[in-house]
Amino acid sequence: MCNNQSFNTLITTHATVDVAKELLGYELIFYGPNGPVGGIITETEAYTEDDPASHAFNGKITKRNAPMFLAAGHLYIYFIYGIHHCLNIVTEKEGVGAAVLIRALQPTIGIDIIKKNRPNVKQKDWLNGPSKLMRGLTIPVNLNGTNALTSDCPLQLVFRRKPTSIQTLPRIGISKGMDRLWRFYYSDKTV
DNA sequence: CTCTGGATTAGCT
DNA sequence: GCTAATCCAGAGC
Numbered sequence: 001m002c003n004n005q006s007f008n009t010l011i012t013t014h015a016t017v018d019v020a021k022e023l024l025g026y027e028l029i030f031y032g033p034n035g036p037v038g039g040i041i042t043e044t045e046a047y048t049e050d051d052p053a054s055h056a057f058n059g060k061i062t063k064r065n066a067p068m069f070l071a072a073g074h075l076y077i078y079f080i081y082g083i084h085h086c087l088n089i090v091t092e093k094e095g096v097g098a099a100v101l102i103r104a105l106q107p108t109i110g111i112d113i114i115k116k117n118r119p120n121v122k123q124k125d126w127l128n129g130p131s132k133l134m135r136g137l138t139i140p141v142n143l144n145g146t147n148a149l150t151s152d153c154p155l156q157l158v159f160r161r162k163p164t165s166i167q168t169l170p171r172i173g174i175s176k177g178m179d180r181l182w183r184f185y186y187s188d189k190t191v
Numbered sequence: 192c193t194c195t196g197g198a199t200t201a202g203c204t
Numbered sequence: 205g206c207t208a209a210t211c212c213a214g215a216g217c
Contacts, residue, residue, distance in 0.1 A: 045198070053198070055213095064213055082210030084199050101198055121201095131199055173198055 006159040008149055011072045016091040016098040017182055019072075020046035023089070024186040025161045028105055030137045031154040037113050037137045039105030039127055040160060042186040045171050047088070048098045053177035056097025066145070068097040073149035077134075077141055084131035085141055089148065089157075103172075103183070104128045107136070163188050 010022050021044075029038035047054035047068075055065040055078065067076040068090055076088040076099050088099035105127040107114050114136045118126045127133040139155065148155050167185040170178055 047198070055198080062213075078198080079212065080197060081199050082197095082212075086198060088198085103198090129200070171198070175197085 007157040008073070010159075011089070011091060011149075014091075016048050016100060017046045019089070019091045020044040020100040020182065021166060021184045023100060023102075023157075024166060024184055025159070025163050027108060027158045027160045028102065028133075028137075029109060029156045029158065030139050031156070032110075032113070032138050034113050035110055037110030037117075039107040039109065039133075039137075040186070041102060041104075042106050043102075043104035043128075044184050045101040045103060046091075046098075046180075046182040046184075047101065048092075049096060051177050051180065051182075053171065053174040053180075054097070054099075056099075059097055061097065065097060068099050069095055070145065070147075074145060074147050075143050075155065077139070077144040079141070080131075085134045085139075086130040087134055087139060101130060102133065103130050105133050105136075 011019055023041050023044050026041050027038055028041055029036055049056050049059045056068045061069055067074055070090055071094040072091050074090040076090055077085055079085055087102045090099045092098040107126055114126055117138055118136050127136045146153055163186045165187045167187045168181045169183040171183045
């Protein structure tokens with residue numbers, strides 16, 4: 001898994017907010033039942049333990065957020081608004097609750113499969129939301145708590161390119177912690 | 192045990 | 205741009 005080396009290094013040596021920024025330009029690949037699907041990460045958000053908007057605020061471990069306290073590289077998938085799922089990559093060492101929310105991808109692998117997964121949706125809307133990418137790639141919820149650093153994980157992250165331009169913005173859909181500009185957007189014209 | 196609100200999306204105006 | 209859909213986790217009693 002030499003491809004994984006740089007992701008492994010990134011996530012085990014950087015703080016959460018830096019990981020969120022650095023993940024832009026990585027390719028997220030899911031080896032699904034119909035073949036590999038994936039895309040370049042174009043938008044992320046950081047959530048840490050001292051962040052009032054985080055599920056892991058104050059380091060409180062619950063049944064739902066427990067995966068956030070696993071070692072960096074694990075996956076945290078949670079259910080929200082009764083219908084949607086969101087994918088996070090756990091950061092920090094074991095025992096510290098922090099993660100990066102993957103908000104958007106630009107489709108690169110398995111275009112035909114993604115198209116089939118997103119009927120009646122315009123291409124630009126296939127994966128441009130945290131729950132849209134779960135559906136578009138058909139990532140199963142049972143990956144929650146698994147380790148994406150192991151080669152047998154069906155979800156892998158591979159470094160592809162470094163964005164020349166990153167936008168830093170307030171996070172979306174939260175009511176606390178608005179002062180933290182922890183949303184990062186890959187703003188290159190050509191991806 | 193009950194109640195409330197949410198790291199969202201799709202569809203309509 | 206505005207709002208309904210829809211259900212679980214967490215907090216309060």
